[in-house]
Amino acid sequence: MTGLLTVTGAAKSYRSRTVLDGVDLTVNAGDRLGVVGASGAGKSTLLRLLLAVEAPDRGEIRLRDRPVRPGRPGTMAWFRRAVQLVPQDPFGSLSPRMTVAEIITEPLICLRVPGHHAARVSELLTAVDLDPALAGRLPSALSGGQRQRVAVARALAPRPEILVADEPVSALDATVRVRVLDLLRDVSERNGTALVMVSHDVAAVRRACTRVAVLHQGRIAESGTVGDVLTRPRTEATRDLLAAVPRLPSAAA
Ligand SMILES: Nc1ncnc2c1ncn2[C@@H]1O[C@H](COP(=O)(O)OP(=O)(O)OP(=O)(O)O)[C@@H](O)[C@H]1O
Numbered sequence: 001m002t003g004l005l006t007v008t009g010a011a012k013s014y015r016s017r018t019v020l021d022g023v024d025l026t027v028n029a030g031d032r033l034g035v036v037g038a039s040g041a042g043k044s045t046l047l048r049l050l051l052a053v054e055a056p057d058r059g060e061i062r063l064r065d066r067p068v069r070p071g072r073p074g075t076m077a078w079f080r081r082a083v084q085l086v087p088q089d090p091f092g093s094l095s096p097r098m099t100v101a102e103i104i105t106e107p108l109i110c111l112r113v114p115g116h117h118a119a120r121v122s123e124l125l126t127a128v129d130l131d132p133a134l135a136g137r138l139p140s141a142l143s144g145g146q147r148q149r150v151a152v153a154r155a156l157a158p159r160p161e162i163l164v165a166d167e168p169v170s171a172l173d174a175t176v177r178v179r180v181l182d183l184l185r186d187v188s189e190r191n192g193t194a195l196v197m198v199s200h201d202v203a204a205v206r207r208a209c210t211r212v213a214v215l216h217q218g219r220i221a222e223s224g225t226v227g228d229v230l231t232r233p234r235t236e237a238t239r240d241l242l243a244a245v246p247r248l249p250s251a252a253a
Contacts (some may be wrong), residue, residue: 004029005050005162006193009059012045021218022059027162030039032188033194034226035207037215043198046215047166051056051081077111084155086165090147090172094139096205100125101135104154113158118196124153127190128183145176152183162194163187169204171173181208202245206230214238 001191003026027033037043048054049061052068061068067080067250075250080159084107087093091220094103104124113214122132128149141214150164155163164186169177185208199205206226216237222229233239 002063003027003062004031005196006062007049007059008062010046010049010056010061011058012042012049012054012056016227018181019218020049020056023215023218023220025213025220025223028212029161029193030188031193031211032185032209033197033213034209034212035196035198036200036205038237038241038244039200041215041227042218043215044166045202050157050164052076052185053086061092064218065153073110075226080107081113081158081243083162083164084158084160086151086155086163086168086235088167088171090139090144090151092146093151096139098138099135100139100142100150102135103139103150104135104157106155107153107154111158120157122155124156127187137198138162144172147181148176148180149201150249152180152187156187156191156193159191160193162196165195165197167199167201168197170199170201176252177204178207184208186217202230202241 007023007026009110010020010023035043035046049056053068055070063079063082063163067212101121104121108117121135125132125134130146130149142150168184171181172180181204184195187193195207195208209226212226212229214221214229214235214237221235221237229238230242233242
């Protein structure tokens with residue numbers, strides 16, 4: 001099977017410091033892939049390449065057969081429709097002066113997605129388990145978990161093929177984390193949207209993902225199913241991450 005999003009031999013340095021050193025990664029349609037790594041492993045850098053915010057110095061990123069390179073917004077619309085970000089911090093990522101409906105519709109307007117946007121807002125709010133009556137509220141009227149659900153709804157709005165989530169629950173309370181992770185897993189399963197979740201938190205990846213790639217010092221140390229890699233780690237890098245796992249409360253919490 002050819003991958004939906006493929007990273008081949010991606011390398012990136014800042015000044016003379018090598019941050020990514022030949023990363024290969026394949027995201028298939030409907031995949032739920034966690035990219036885990038310790039602080040400084042290169043996760044955020046890889047995320048910027050995956051989102052075509054920056055270009056690799058060497059190697060390439062492709063969406064299906066099409067090479068992906070950063071460019072002006074007009075030339076990137078095809079890619080932005082296909083790959084959407086769920087950001088880390090729902091407090092900082094939602095404009096405080098826009099209503100929930102305006103926030104969710106913004107990518108539809110920017111990407112010139114045709115259709116009845118008000119109906120789509122209700123549909124998306126329902127899909128992320130929020131009351132459509134929240135459409136007229138400002139983010140300040142919502143809890144952290146509700147805000148992150150709005151961020152997920154916004155990312156889903158253009159019907160992307162891939163959601164890229166950047167530490168999507170690290171800013172949330174422990175009990176809310178599980179629910180947001182379950183939401184990401186459920187929307188991915190329901191819509192067939194692939195999920196790439198970049199996180200230092202192995203427990204979060206175990207909860208939401210089926211596959212995992214361990215990034216260590218700018219390289220993929222190991223990758224495979226969550227079951228294999230996180231129960232029978234083959235590298236020191238993975239064992240260290242597992243030893244640092246914060247406990248997630250149970251789903252009932
Ligand atoms: N724009 C930049 N300019 C210079 N150095 C950078 C830049 N971006 C990242 N780095 C360096 O690259 C290394 C890897 O950073 P990166 O943020 O990708 O790692 P990370 O795995 O996301 O870490 P963390 O979990 O702490 O965010 C770090 O040493 C960082 O200082």
